[in-house]
Amino acid sequence: MKYMLLLKADAASESGAVPDDEAINAMGVYNDELIAAGVLLGGEGLHSSADGARVSFDGDDRSVVDGPFAETKELLAGFWMIEVSSKEEAVEWAKRVPLSSGEVEVRQVFTVDEFNQDNEHVQKEIQWREENEARTA
Amino acid sequence: MTAAASRAALDAVWRIESAKVVAVLTRSLGSLDAAEEFAQEALLEAMEQWPRTGVPRNPGAWLTTVARRRAIDAWRRDDRFAARMPDLAAGQDEREERSAPDRRAEEPIRDEVLRLIFTACHPVLPRASRVALTLRVVGGLTTDEIARAYLVSSPTMGQRISRAKRALADAGVPFEVPQADEFPARLGAVLEVLYLVFNEGYAATGGSDLLRVDLAREALRLARVVQALLPREPETHGMVALMELQASRFAARVDRDGQPVLLADQDRSRWDRSAIARGRAALDRARRLGPDLGPYGLQAELAECHAVAATAADTDWGRIVATYDRLLRVTPTPVVALNRAVAVAMAGDPRAALAVVDELASRETLRSYHLVAAVRADLLSRLGREEEARAEFARAAELAGNERVKAQLLARAAAGQRRGE
Structure with missing residues (x-):
């Protein structure tokens, strides 16, 4: 089972400063643990929302708003993708993220065989994903 | 927390911590058998305590300390073990349980886990026993789970595992990473066990259940563990690459009726592209460590030839024949x-x-x-x-x-x- 551990933003991650050595070391130890346990598939840290943007949809209209965004707790600061045998195991790993405040959200990742394979749109999405990933591979 | 929920949380902790706990205990108690026995007792104590007290900050250290204490209690009643006591008592440190694991504490534990892996895969044991023991003590699976995966009764599997532990003790197998002269062969034995487990999950050798994906996923996880422990060995990366590339085809390998689909007929849009990317990255690491790929790396290269072909007709068979020529030279x-x-x-x-x-x-x-x-x-x-x-x-x-x-x-x-x- 694949899970995403979604690291929520906080004032520090939104400040735009590059994480200090102490924070990098603590995350490094945590990532080492995930690697040593054979569960880490990937992960990234995100720049602050000041460097990002939002695209909103309303019928055929699209509007773009540049960051930063105010509601810090709703924002993401990074993610890990892990493969584990249960939700409890994913939660146990989330509990070990080296934080003293803030939040990590645990979400299960869909796999392609969970969708209705006869659905035409599912087929198209699979195709799109394959082409997209072939380009970026 | 309900009893079922706290049990599930404990199972999760056990899956993450068991190899470390059993490895550290094997070192301090001097026996894999005793390590497992007292680790189980610690687990029972956790089952009783944690629902009330919550999971400790460093559950692995907690389990290890409790198991050591149980061993001391048991052995205090037995003079033969009295000589060990100062050693054992010195190993206790309750501060460890209250703080998160840190790098200094983790590194020696990883060395013990590596010793545990080499011990469980020791060639003095028959292959089936190496597989069972590895899944049990390194993978942290229950005897029941292993028995179900291998389609034998739980008592039969339990006997296989106890006999294996006894055989290791009888043969006086030291709890060590092998010396340089025997290291390549012993690493080969470890990788062989992991690949046997993977293949058991990939295609069952008997019965009607063709895909036992869980077993293959566990083999892949253990291969990543060995890869992380021995990053300078090209074949550990070759093994991960091979498993990732083969596992990328799981969703395409059987049709809706459970019938196997030949490689050429598989719907390639169902191949897991991120698994392919991870497999190719591992293969690149193996290649960089060179000089030439080993048997697992070469098999991974064959799998890669298929993985990169957009359609079956695009397969570069010339390159595959050339890779087989290299593989035939080493195996x-x-x-x-x-x-x-x-x-x-x-x-x-x-x-x-x-x-x-x-x-x-x-x-x-x-x-x-x-x-x-x-x-x-x-x-x-x-x-x-x-x-x-x-x-x-x-x-x-x-x-x-x-x-x-x-x-x-x-x-x-x-x-x-x-x-x-």
Whole structure:
């Protein structure tokens, strides 16, 4: 089972400063643990929302708003993708993220065989994903 | 927290911590058997306490300390072990349980886990016992889970595991990473165990359950553990690459009725592209460590040739034949020779391929091997010798052990019949 551990933003991650050595070391130890346990598939840290943007949809209209965004707790600061045998195991790993405040959200990742394979749109999405990933591979 | 929920949380902790706990205890108690016994007692204590107190900050250290304490209690009643006591008592440190694991504390633990892996895969044990013991003490699976995966009763599997632990003790196998002179062979034994588990999950050797993906996923996880512990060994990366690339095809390997789908007929949009990317990255690490790829790295390279082909027709069979030539040099087995022959046929020379397979089929040891017959049948069919092909497919079906493979071969025999009429 694949899970995403979604690291929520906080004032520090939104400040735009590059994480200090102490924070990098603590995350490094945590990532080492995930690697040593054979569960880490990937992960990234995100720049602050000041460097990002939002695209909103309303019928055929699209509007773009540049960051930063105010509601810090709703924002993401990074993610890990892990493969584990249960939700409890994913939660146990989330509990070990080296934080003293803030939040990590645990979400299960869909796999392609969970969708209705006869659905035409599912087929198209699979195709799109394959082409997209072939380009970026 | 409900009892079921706290049990599930404890299982999760055990899965993450058990190899470390058992490894550290094996070192301090001097016996894998005792380590497992007292680790189980600590687990029972956790089951009783944690629902009330919550999971400690460093559950691995908690379990290790409690297990040590239980061992001391048990051995205090037995003079023979009195000499160990100062050692054991010195190993306790309750501060460890209250703080998160740090790098300094983790590194020696990882060394113990590596010793545990080499011990569980020790060649003094029969292969089936190495597999069972590895899943149990390194993977943290229960005896029940292992028994179900291998289609034997739980008591049978329990006996296999206890006998294995006894055999290690009787043979005086030291709890060590092997010395340089025997290291390559012993690493080979470790990787072999992981690959056996993977293949058991990838295609069952008996029964009607073709995919036991969980077992394959566990093998892949353990391969990543070994890769992280021995990052300078090219074959640890080769093994991860091979498993990732093969696992990328899980969703495409059987159709909706559970029938196996041949590689050429698989819906490639169902291949897991991120698994392929991870596999290729691991293979690149193996290549960079060079000088040449080992058997697992070369097999991964073969899997990569398929993974990068957009359609079956785009497969670079010439490159596959060349990789098989290299593989045949390091592992000159009939199975590799057979697969190379298939590649030769796919590269456009079925006549040359048939000559190789005819030679293999004439060997006494391979006469009743269904894959030789199946490949031979396929080559005969390609060469338009339908009558002989039909008979050979039927013979292959007779020799196959797996029901689904048998059905597939019979279907090919019947299809040939229809074409022939």
